[in-house]
Amino acid sequence: MSSVIRVAELFAGVGGFRLGLDGYHDPDHPEFEMPPAGPFKTVWANQWEPGTDRRQFAARCYKARFGMDSVVNEDIHAVLDEYEAGDIDIPDVDMVVGGFPCQDYSVARTLSQASGIEGKKGVLWWDIYRFLRLKPDTTYCLFENVDRLLKSPASQRGRDFAIILSCLSSLGYAVEWRVVNSAEYGFPQRRKRVYIYAEKTDESWSHVERLTQGIMAEAFPIQEVLSCDEFDLLGSPADNSDSFGVGCKTSPFRSAGIMQGGHVTTAEVVELYQGSRATLGDVLVSDDEVPEEYYVSEDKIADWKYLKGAKREPRKNKRTGFEYMYTEGAMAFPDALDRPSRTILTGEGGVSPSRFKHVIETPDGRLRRLVPDELDQLQCFPKGWTDTGMTDGQRAFCMGNALVTGIPHRIGLAMARRLAD
Known part of the structure; x- marks a missing residue:
């Protein structure tokens, strides 16, 4: 060799x-x-x-x-x-x-x-x-x-x-x-x-x-x-x-x-x-780099809280009619900035509320999702690495698949x- x-x-x-x-x-x-x-x-x-x-x-x-x-x-x-x-x-x-x-x-x-x-x-x-x-x-x-x-x-x-x-x-x-x-x-x-x-x-x-x-x-x-x-x-x-x-x-x-x-x-x-230990807060971009659509609207906060929250509720299988008690634990909402983030998944992009997407609180008290430049850095790629003509959803998908x-x-x-x- x-x-x-x-x-x-x-x-x-x-x-x-x-x-x-x-x-x-x-x-x-x-x-x-x-x-x-x-x-x-x-x-x-x-x-x-x-x-x-x-x-x-x-x-x-x-x-x-x-x-x-x-x-x-x-x-x-x-x-x-x-x-x-x-x-x-x-x-x-x-x-x-x-x-x-x-x-x-x-x-x-x-x-x-x-x-x-x-x-x-x-x-x-x-x-x-x-x-x-x-x-x-x-x-x-x-x-x-x-x-x-x-x-x-x-x-x-x-x-x-x-x-x-x-x-x-x-x-x-x-x-x-x-x-x-x-x-x-x-x-x-x-x-x-x-x-x-x-x-x-x-x-x-x-x-x-x-x-x-x-x-x-x-x-x-x-x-x-x-x-x-x-x-x-x-x-x-x-x-x-x-x-x-x-x-x-x-x-x-x-x-x-x-x-x-x-x-x-x-x-x-x-x-x-x-x-040294890095945290989610270490990769955040400045506020002027965050598009308005990444902020969670007031009328959607309840949906986010429900999806992130603990649940114990009866449900029914639509196909079989089987009834059961569904339970799941609570997730942090918003995500802590002084700790490493949770694992990025391929579905991180998009505006729809989700249990698994990250949401952070900004200094002025507003809630927002992570932008693609932050996802790049959470995978230790340089900021902007995936900014090559992809949509934001495609950039998130790539980072969810990355190492x-x-x-x-x-x-x-x-x-x-x-x-x-």
Whole structure:
């Protein structure tokens, strides 16, 4: 491998992994300047939003920030078909990164060919697996997903994650994973996601040592390891699809773990962070940058309070007529400015009242929603990053799908230090 780590970014969105690893430098946009995490250079990227062409606003943003030829805006499955047919070229890379949707990863069938297995059509993990098989010299992987991946599905607790680990193991990768709440490491949003780091290595890892001194532990220090367990995955991805987690009420996968050669060590860990801590209030723009439509009108405040408030009320299923008691707890209203924000969702945009959208109180006592520039910053993108011709709703959708760029940045820093040593 060269001194530069060549990266392929899959399911690239508006470039969160690239921004976190490569950094950003463009003399025409000095306001977006960000330092690189190390010797990372994204040489190929893919982004495709299912639907009509006019929905490709994330890819258009990626091109606006990184160049017109920076991303392939086509379904990744079709792209890999074209590559295998020899119709296009995909450069060799040292590292593959991506945040892929949480879906049902079950194996549809076992193949006799060397390609191994296939999964359900449209499940994007299998395109990652296929990419790695087509590019066998790829040394590193870094993936992001919702933390429920460790527990799903309800019928076979932990099966989906076991399939993914088994796939990586079959290709010769050792794996570290960690559930990271970004607010626990100083970022302005309480966003909990699992990050999966994989590495092809001839070194035999000491699991307990790697748990406390590996890439993830260096990026996100821990002060204590709790409830450590060990077990083996089943023999193949197909075996894990059929049998892993059958009859289990809880998943065996904890918030941190190591896997090498099919052997798993997993534990709960306690974070260790002593740096500065950002809050929702730190990302707010000045009042003169907030359009009037972002302020909550007086006649809608009662609707917002109802949706945000605690409930215990009888309801009836319109289809079946079944009657039941519906309950849910209260949410903060307005959102606290002296704490990290709640997790941004894709539905953050729009004027309609919602339980999950953020509402803050301004110094003059008015209530308002968050503007897109604030959503960009809650994900640690530069202010205005998604201001590339999208509607405000599209900008909110992109941020709801994005990651906190500081998380891959910290992982990249840990990788760079390890490589330098």
